[in-house]
Structure formats: structure tokens, C-alpha cells
Amino acid sequence: MSNPSNLKYTASHEWVKTEADGTITVGITQHAQELLGDMVFVEAPAAGRKLKAKEECAVVESVKAAADVYAPVSGTVTAANGELDSAPEAINSDPYGAWIFKMKPDNATDVAALLDAAAYQAVVDSEAH
Amino acid sequence: MTTLKQTPLNATHRAMGAKMVDFGGWDMPVNYGSQIDEHHQVRNDCGMFDVSHMRVVDMKGAGVRKFLRYLLANNVDKLTMPGKALYSAMLRPDGHVIDDLIVYFMTEEWFRIVVNAGTADKDIAWMKAQAAAHAPSLDIADHPELAMIAVQGPHAREKVWEALPGSQELSAGLVPFSAVEMGTMFIARTGYTGEDGFEIMLPAKAAPFFWKTLAEKGVKPIGLGARDTLRLEAGMNLYGQDMDETVGPLESGLGWTVDLKSERDFIGKAALLANPPGKKLVGLVLLDRGVLRGHQHVKTVHGDGEITSGSFSPTLEKSIALARVPNGVQVGDTVQVEIRDKLLNAKVVKYPFARNGKGLI
Numbered sequence: 001m002s003n004p005s006n007l008k009y010t011a012s013h014e015w016v017k018t019e020a021d022g023t024i025t026v027g028i029t030q031h032a033q034e035l036l037g038d039m040v041f042v043e044a045p046a047a048g049r050k051l052k053a054k055e056e057c058a059v060v061e062s063v064k065a066a067a068d069v070y071a072p073v074s075g076t077v078t079a080a081n082g083e084l085d086s087a088p089e090a091i092n093s094d095p096y097g098a099w100i101f102k103m104k105p106d107n108a109t110d111v112a113a114l115l116d117a118a119a120y121q122a123v124v125d126s127e128a129h
Numbered sequence: 130m131t132t133l134k135q136t137p138l139n140a141t142h143r144a145m146g147a148k149m150v151d152f153g154g155w156d157m158p159v160n161y162g163s164q165i166d167e168h169h170q171v172r173n174d175c176g177m178f179d180v181s182h183m184r185v186v187d188m189k190g191a192g193v194r195k196f197l198r199y200l201l202a203n204n205v206d207k208l209t210m211p212g213k214a215l216y217s218a219m220l221r222p223d224g225h226v227i228d229d230l231i232v233y234f235m236t237e238e239w240f241r242i243v244v245n246a247g248t249a250d251k252d253i254a255w256m257k258a259q260a261a262a263h264a265p266s267l268d269i270a271d272h273p274e275l276a277m278i279a280v281q282g283p284h285a286r287e288k289v290w291e292a293l294p295g296s297q298e299l300s301a302g303l304v305p306f307s308a309v310e311m312g313t314m315f316i317a318r319t320g321y322t323g324e325d326g327f328e329i330m331l332p333a334k335a336a337p338f339f340w341k342t343l344a345e346k347g348v349k350p351i352g353l354g355a356r357d358t359l360r361l362e363a364g365m366n367l368y369g370q371d372m373d374e375t376v377g378p379l380e381s382g383l384g385w386t387v388d389l390k391s392e393r394d395f396i397g398k399a400a401l402l403a404n405p406p407g408k409k410l411v412g413l414v415l416l417d418r419g420v421l422r423g424h425q426h427v428k429t430v431h432g433d434g435e436i437t438s439g440s441f442s443p444t445l446e447k448s449i450a451l452a453r454v455p456n457g458v459q460v461g462d463t464v465q466v467e468i469r470d471k472l473l474n475a476k477v478v479k480y481p482f483a484r485n486g487k488g489l490i
Contacts, residue, residue: 038165040420041441061441062164
């Protein structure tokens with residue numbers, strides 16, 4: 001599965017989708033879910049929580065391991081995906097559909113500065129060596 | 130970069146799409162697809178594991194039983210029928226655990242031992258040093274040239290019989306925890322999953338063909354990821370996590386394997402009798418949402434403890450763990466586990482958590 005070109009990415013393996021109202025939706029990439037394996041638990045940040053860029057704000061746990069999810073930019077959490085409480089495996093089956101949280105960025109320009117799909121793929125490729 | 134050791138099945142795993150990881154210095158398959166699917170495959174049907182990284186050690190010569198009586202914490206005199214196996218800890222003089230192993234009684238002049246991969250070299254050095262002092266005529270030889278394939282699950286034995294002509298006649302009568310030789314192969318009705326099945330030792334050269342034949346009969350390859358959740362559900366200790374050289378067997382849930390009642394002396398016995406432990410191993414089931422993991426801190430009204438092994442149980446669909454806690458903690462108690470910045474509730478249970486296809490909690 002390739003990384004959708006309409007999304008932005010972080011080197012810590014989050015994907016970021018900009019919505020029409022300027023909020024962003026955040027999940028973890030295909031590469032990240034594949035590394036972690038079968039997801040069994042997701043802890044998302046509560047709405048209203050203020051986050052700084054690169055702050056640990058969510059946890060995804062597979063059978064094998066726990067991994068932190070980082071805020072891609074600074075801003076305020078607007079929603080958490082409660083459906084993942086009972087179906088964390090959606091991250092494995094549909095990583096770019098199973099979002100973890102939404103946030104309102106403090107600055108839209110921070111989002112524009114994130115990695116594009118090609119730059120993110122270069123990060124993934126460099127980790128393989 | 131250090132070179133990882135490979136089993137004879139390395140290329141076969143890669144060809145079958147395995148995700149390979151560094152497992153204690155060995156390049157091993159952690160899963161081939163979904164680890165949870167692989168787990169259920171073994172509980173409900175059957176699957177095969179490459180466990181060739183484990184080491185076979187043969188002890189031969191007159192007096193081998195007498196030597197093992199002294200070397201091992203469990204009593205080899207329980208082994209009276211040729212082929213019968215015994216699970217035992219091997220202890221230091223201070224009562225701490227060097228390794229856990231399985232010993233097979235073949236003849237009065239031949240016992241076969243299977244030890245863990247990561248501890249094999251130190252185990253063999255220890256065995257040889259003890260033999261030099263107490264049984265110098267014994268021949269102790271390890272067999273890294275032997276591969277080992279575990280086929281486990283309710284349908285495992287019949288699949289092995291299909292894949293290996295002639296094996297049914299020899300192995301159908303094996304009682305659990307016993308083994309028989311078949312030419313250059315060694316078929317043991319043992320395992321590390323809580324399911325029926327065989328562990329088969331065979332020459333490295335023959336392993337890829339046997340593995341492929343099993344695959345053609347419908348046996349699915351299973352990675353070491355599922356092996357860990359299967360053994361944890363089955364309540365089986367993992368050396369290096371649930372016990373090591375810093376603890377003894379009595380505080381590691383292995384009291385049932387230590388014979389302190391007979392007159393027999395063995396290495397570590399005096400230390401165990403002199404120092405009864407204040408802690409014990411219990412099972413935990415997490416009541417809140419989250420996943421229990423090794424080294425998480427456990428808080429109880431009797432004092433603190435620590436999780437030794439924790440994961441998600443695919444059979445129970447809950448998080449489970451083994452934890453070392455103060456003796457006062459009882460089955461049915463609720464304790465707290467520190468996970469990141471939170472204290473989550475867990476119930477103390479009697480383990481195993483699941484065996485023979487069924488949850489037991």
C-alpha cells in the first residue's frame with residue numbers, strides 16, 4: 001500500500017489530513033501499523049487538551065509492543081476516535097481510515113511544513129537500512 | 130553490526146513471507162501475518178514453529194542418572210519408563226536459576242536434555258564443570274547440528290503422521306511428555322503452547338523438506354510472537370523474564386518442579402531450605418483498559434511486586450500477566466498496576482489462563 005499523496009506525514013510515522021474547516025485528522029501510517037502488528041489497545045488524548053508539536057499524546061499497543069503517538073503540530077485536541085476502543089484492529093485493516101484524534105492547529109503553516117508522501121517514503125526507506 | 134545466527138529454515142521462513150527479527154542473537158520469524166490469527170490457529174487447529182535455536186545436549190555413560198540427581202532441582206528418579214521426560218530447573222549453589230530445561234530418560238547410559246538458546250553455552254559449561262568434579266567419565270555433547278520443529282495444536286499429531294510415513298506406528302502410543310527415536314529423528318510429545326503436539330528433532334539438512342511437507346499437509350507456520358502469547362496463556366515460564374540468575378524457583382512459580390522432600394541432595398537445595406522466599410508468582414487479569422507488560426510495577430496492600438511477563442491474551446481477549454508479588458497476596462485480590470502515569474486495577478488469578486483450546490479464567 002502506498003502512502004496517499006493528499007496527506008502530510010511526520011518522521012515519527014503519523015499521517016495528517018487537513019479538513020475543510022482547517023482542523024487536522026491524525027493517525028499512524030501503513031508502515032507503522034505493519035511494524036507493530038496486531039493492535040489491541042488505543043489510548044487517544046481527550047478533547048480540549050492542548051498539545052505541543054512532537055509531544056507524546058496517544059498510545060497504540062499491539063500484542064507485541066506499546067508505541068507513542070506524537071502531536072504532529074502544536075494545537076488543541078477537538079475529538080478522539082472512540083470507535084478504536086472496541087475495534088483497535090481497524091488501524092491494521094485501514095490505517096488511513098482509522099484516525100486516532102483530531103486537532104485544531106495553532107498555525108496552519110506548521111501543517112504545510114510537514115513531510116509530503118515522497119519525503120515520508122524516503123524516511124521509511126532509510127530506516128530499512 | 131553483529132551477524133545474526135540462522136537456523137536451517139531461515140531461507141524457508143523468508144520465502145514464506147515471515148517478518149524476521151533479532152531474537153537473542155538469532156534471526157527468527159516473529160510472525161508471518163497476523164500474530165493473533167497464528168495464536169488461534171494453534172489453539173484451534175495446528176501450527177508449526179521453528180525452534181532450532183534451542184540446543185540438544187546428550188549425556189552418556191555409566192552413572193548419568195546419579196549425576197543428574199545432583200545437577201537438577203527436579204528428581205530424575207521420577208523417570209522410570211524409557212522416553213519419559215521431566216521439566217526441571219538447574220540451579221546455582223545459591224539457589225538461583227541457571228536455566229529451565231527438559232530432560233529425557235532414554236537408557237540408563239543416555240539422557241537427552243533440551244536447553245534454551247540464549248543460555249545454551251553457559252549451561253553446557255556449567256554441566257561440564259560439575260561433571261568434571263562429580264562424574265568425570267560422563268560424555269557430554271551438544272548438538273547444534275540438530276534442527277527442531279514444534280507442531281502444536283489439537284490436530285498436530287495427525288498432521289505429523291500424514292507428513293512423516295511410519296511415524297504413527299512409533300509415536301501414537303506416546304503418553305504426554307515422552308519421546309521416541311525414529312532413525313535420525315527424535316519425536317517428543319512435548320511443547321510450549323498448552324496444546325497437544327510434538328517437538329521433533331532432526332538433522333539440519335532434513336529440516337526444510339520436512340517443514341515444506343508439513344506445509345503441504347496444511348500446517349501453518351507460526352512465529353515466535355504467537356509462541357510467547359501461547360506459552361503465557363498456558364502459564365509456562367520464560368527464562369530471562371519470569372526467572373533468571375537473580376531469583377530462585379520457589380518465587381518463580383516452579384515450586385512444583387523442586388523436590389525438597391526426599392533425602393536426595395542437589396545443587397541449590399541447602400540454599401532453598403535456608404532462605405524461604407517472601408514472594409511468589411501469580412497470574413493477573415487486567416480489569417481496566419490497557420495492556421500489561423513485563424517490568425510494570427504492581428502495588429498491593431502487602432507490598433510491591435513486578436510483572437515478569439505480560440501481554441494481550443487472544444483467547445481471553447483481555448490483558449494477562451505473570452507477576453512476582455509478596456506471599457500475602459491471594460487469588461481473588463485486586464491489585465494496582467502502574468502503566469505510564471496511571472494505576473490500573475488487575476485481579477489476581479490462579480493460572481494457567483488457557484489450555485487445550487479453552488480459556489480457563
